[in-house]
Amino acid sequence: MYSSVTLRDFINENKPLILDGGLATQLEAQGFELGGDPLWSARLLHTNPEAIKDVHYRFLLSGSDVITTATYQASVKGFVQHLGVTCERARELLMSGVHLAKDALQKFISENKTVAGSIGPYGAFLHDGSEYTGDYAKEMSVEHLKSWHCPQLECLNAAGADIIAFETIPSVKEAEAVVQLLREFPNTKAWLSFSCKDEKCISDGSLFSDAVQVALKCPQLVAVGVNCCSPDLVEPVLAKSGTLRKGSKLQFLLYSIILYYSISLTYANII
Template identity: 70%
Template sequence: MSSTVSLKQLVNDNGPLILDGGLATELEAQGAKLQGDPLWSARLLQTDPQAIKDAHYSFLLSGADVITTATYQASISGFIEHLDVSSEGARELLMSGVHLAKETVTRFDCGHRRLLVAGSVGPYGAFLHDGSEYTGAYAQEMSVEELKVWHRPQIDSLAAAGADLIAFETIPSIKEAEALVELLREFPDCKAWLSFSCKDGKCISDGSLFTDAVQVSSRSTQLLAVGVNCCSPDVVEPLLDSARTLLSPDLSWVVYPNSGEEWDTERGWKTSEKTSAWRPELSDTWVKQGAALIGGCCRVGPAQVAELRSKLKGSCTSPAS
């Protein structure tokens, strides 16, 4: 993000910024077969980049102000292992995630909306592809330095490609958050948000209190926002409320829950009687709590994002022709 335009300025001028929804959700709706793939949507960076651009475009049409790159489950090591590419080829693929998103923004050319591209960085558990991104168990066996070594090439690639900001997403472990906060200092021109996966209305996925996670995040002067993603919409309000006195003046909340369905590593997404439906009216409360970036995660598609934008900012107009 340009140093001359702050997140708070954008929000003051335009209201909360609308994030996109689940990229893989939209790709699967378009026919992509992603379930069980260790690279998930990142594989399409090599095999079907146009599908990624089409999915980005769908979210822009629905009213998203920020689109995230198809790099959540991407890494240098992962590409080398699963695509049989060189280290340089893997780096180029990571960078292409930003390039595809920026090309789509240029094609959209809405004129009156400031559009941003966030370079997605998932947790180490996403590379493991074993469901540990929702527990953070791996962090118990890793040091902060080891986590920094892992994440460094991904951040370097996305920054070099020109992402407007970095999105540290679905972070389940307070130790991994510490690593990312420290690592971000190595990229002084980068701004970012950091969002946690959470197990309930008090704790992130590794069992640490959300309040402690926010305190760790507040150490960074480069973070624009901290918050939650890929959790049930019902736990957002109590999580934000628990840490309301800890948010520094320079930080805002970022909120993008999933549909409320539960993920089963064996069977995929499942519904239950406790499943909370996606309800855009919940966003009113999140705005009152100070959320500046609001969107959706898994199982939230362009139609739901359009409902969210309509609720918070009015209907989206079509791009210039």
Template identity: 70%
Template sequence: MASSARIRHYMHDNGPLILDGGLATELEAQGVKLQGDPLWSARLLHTNPQAIGDAHYRFLLSGADVITTATYQASITGFINHLDVSFERARELLMSGVQVAKDTVERFVSDSPPTGQRCPLVAGSVGPYGAFLHNGSEYTGAYAEAMSIEELKVWHRPQIDCLVAGGADLIAFETIPSIKEAEALVELLREFPNSKAWLSFSCKDGKCISDGSPFTDAVQIATRSTQLVAVGVNCCSPEVVEPLLDSARSLLSPDMTWVVYPNSGEDWDTEQGWLTSAKAPAAVPELSRTWMRQGAALIGGCCRIGPAHIAELRRQLKGSCTSPASAV
């Protein structure tokens, strides 16, 4: 794990950290078929890790300071069930998500010019239990009603253990829809005392996370942890970010910042996929300055946000991107 000092240096001394965009979005843009797959992009850790590495590389070229592993929908149980592999092989696959990302960072740094060189971080993605269910419930959190905090901890523990063992710089608890699941993750993080993380929620509107709980309550859960470097939102419409952050602006501790990486603003349908509308969605790069003024120090994109969007985001917030001229 990267030290807290290294992460804080990135966030406070060099301006906001630019996160990557939607990994699955970029993989699908390159012709990979993911729709309907219960493992989503995590299947490629088994079948085509090179495609994941190349997608990571394109986000690095576009200016990302952090790339997120292809483990959002990965789990020991999921790999065993859907790939017919052993427990040990499932662990190896989860850890390989970190290794693929770290190898890509090493390649990027090696390819970069010596002046203005940056060394990006690797965030180990941990999705909600609803991602494993593969029924869209990461946007409702309904499953948490029937589960205890201990049951949620039991579910998440092996995934976090693999990502920490793999050497992720920090853990990204992503698209968390439920207060109860957030409590479980904050408690579980204490079992990995040398690890840092961020916690980001899926939200239904400008006031509430997906299970209907006020965003302010979600932020208060996060402030219980000294290991969380950031709390915020992801995979929501860009338009709801500003009111969400405003609603909880007085609750952040001095040692915590906002993390923000919304989707494109388009609607997701579990049967049809992403639905485009006649109304142009709000643009992440244009709104990013507002989020930065609100105190966000980690800013990027989620679903339907590709490398070109991240390049524009970096131009908006940092002016330019230092990277090799050619892409993969």
């Protein structure tokens, strides 16, 4: 039986934290065709959950400390819309993402591992690449974005995720919605990572410094960072982060570094 450990536990021990890799990348390497699917790897929660559990287990064998659920592009509304299931079944599918990760950990029989419940931005549901622009946030209120994220957070919490990973957030407005929502779940810890357009700004054009200031207002956030960004942004963003977080326990998180080719509309793995 595994014993969970929080991200903050790793931080306090001053040890490197090894996250898992690209779940969809590994699934596609095994022959699953996920490109163009509005649910991405989350569809397999419905059609082939054992394949997801197997990838989780392989990441554990490779040394991962954190296993991230296959729920980045999952939502109650998305499952209802694209699978034709009921809201109740959609919630069960979201929860199953956590259960599969925990099943893999039980099989691995190791202590000090963490299950991170992944929640993508509203743009991931739209399936139009807007998690890299944040354009949708211009037409949405903070309250609307809160309402969108709430069912996913409820399900992942209920299933027992050790920490929630809000990933690829492209706008300050959506970050504010996440922070406000977390206050309604006072026992929940989370990290928040942004998508960036350059070394100074997140994807919607807001200053990265302003985005971090939003995160600093939330003691439930144990880390803030960036994901799915060009390697060229890493050093300047890290430098900026160190200045902004001075005097705070909030840690900086950097992961899933990939390069996006805007001409061919493809991604290339860098790290």
